[in-house]
Amino acid sequence: MPPRTSAARCARRRSRSRGGRGGGCGPAGVGSLRSSRGTGCPSVVSGFGPKAARLAGRIGDGFVTMTPDADLVGAFRHGGGEGKKVVGGVKVCWSSNREKAVDVVHRLWPTELLPGELAQILPTPAHFEQASKLVTRDMVADAVTCGDDAEEHVETVLAYARAGFDGVLSAVETPKDAARVAASLAPARTGRSSAIYAEGSPGGASTHHSCRAGQTTGRGR
Structure with a gap:
């Protein structure tokens, strides 16, 4: 059995168990899997x-x-x-000062732009810190949607809708930013066929965009 399939099945067995913690599906202290409390947790x-x-x-x-x-x-x-649902994930940074937004992304999320398969094989946070030095500010400015151009943010999300995704979770710096993104994108989405709402979580910095056709309402909180 291929290792990935074995690990995934192990994770599913654990997700269906009640209250279990730890176990024999991986080396302790490296990447131990933990089950959810309760049953029927989707994988x-x-x-x-x-x-x-x-x-x-x-x-x-x-x-x-x-x-x-x-x-x-x-x-x-x-x-x-x-x-079954397909969900995308993307980092953005909303700010009236685009240069400041680029600085924020370069400080918080340089690992998003690590080359090749580094992000999949590096074993510890210390290794990620070392590898992040490969990521320059210019790389961030070219690759990540930063600033307060609503159309640019909308196009970032619509790329996922066009590819057939059911939703996109975009991470932002703070919960207040999530609410601002949701409010600012609503007018720009008018007449679009996808990305009907953005919801900023008060407990975390994220904005959710649902890629459903035919509706164009917006909501942030």
Whole structure:
């Protein structure tokens, strides 16, 4: 049995157990899996390539990935993911001062732009800190949506909708930023067929965009 499949099945068994903690599915202190409290916790599988997407379709209750890649969505669907949700994730930074926003992303999330497979194979936070020195401020400015241009933020989300995603979770710096993003994007979404609402969580800095067709309301809190 391939290691990834074995680990995923182990995770699903644990998610269905009641109140279990720890166990024999991985080396202690490195990446121990813990079960949820209760039963029936959905397993949404993360993946970044076609093999992982097909595996997610076969064994998962959903699929999450970070790039608006229609081919990955197709691989997930063909692998058994028909009727299951596909969720994207993207980092943005909302600020009236774009240069400040770029600085924030470079300080908080340089690991988003690590080259190759580094983000998948580095074992400890110390290794991530070392590798993050490879990421320059210019790389952030070119790759991450920063500033207060509502159209630019909307286009960032719509890329996922066009690729067939069901929703996008965009991380922002603070809960207040999440509310500002939600309020500011509502007018820019008028007449669009996707990304109907943005919801800023008061307990965390995130904005959720649902990629449903035919509705264009906005909400932030």
